[in-house]
Amino acid sequence: MDLRHLRCFIAVAEELHFARAAERLHIEQSPLSRAIKELEEDLGVRLFDRTTRSTRLTRAGQVFLEHVPRVFSALEQASNSIRAVAAGYQDQLRVALSDGITPPRLSALLAQCRQDDPDIEIRLFEIPLSQQIRGLNDELYDVGFAQSADVGDGIVAEAAWSDPLVVVMPARHPLLVHKRIPLDEVLRYPLVMCDPQSCEGYGLSNIKLFSRVKINIQKPSGDRTPDLLYALRLYLTGDDGANAIHISSVSDGNTDETI
8 A cells, every 4th residue: 555545545535436536636547446456455345336327435435534634634744844844943833724714813813923933833724624623633733723612522622712793794785774783683584604514613603503593594506615705795796695694703894895
């Protein structure tokens, strides 16, 4: 087993299609199939159930897929550490970011860290919350930022800052007749939400927030960006989003004239 076998496995596991996986790896399909066969023989298990119509992971393949990306993450961390030493840094601070966490406060915090200890290289990793939690447990990251405290055992979660909960809506929305908008009035309109695969922690927070309230939630079709305000601009400027609104925690200055 070598890294070539693992790269081939990840490509097929993510594409679930040998032809697309081969195209992604810029190789022919036959050497890809041969690499998967060699890997299965080396492990002594079947990783894929393959028919003329479909390819799917076996249970063993699913478990293997949970672990293989960590191999490449560890190699990347080792390479980065060596480069940091070569560049004159004494150590690294590995920061994982999830749920579109990029507010000015984080920038100021990292700038302060750089000022306090300039010999430490700060590396940022934008990843889903589930991957952040696994990485923290595996010591691939030193600290993480997300919009959820549900991180399981073994990780300490503390509030780094808090922002007020606000309603974001189009500039000419009917609710703007209110100076203070009652919650029952807000819930009369559909809510635009970020894709939960991009904003896992944000999604969990909203589920808790509205668990006892029956609401109509909408997501911009085809949009997978973790940048909630960007998604709103795309959606609310269209006809389908004329009266839709979004509830979010935002810092000052994060809106524009369209919302």
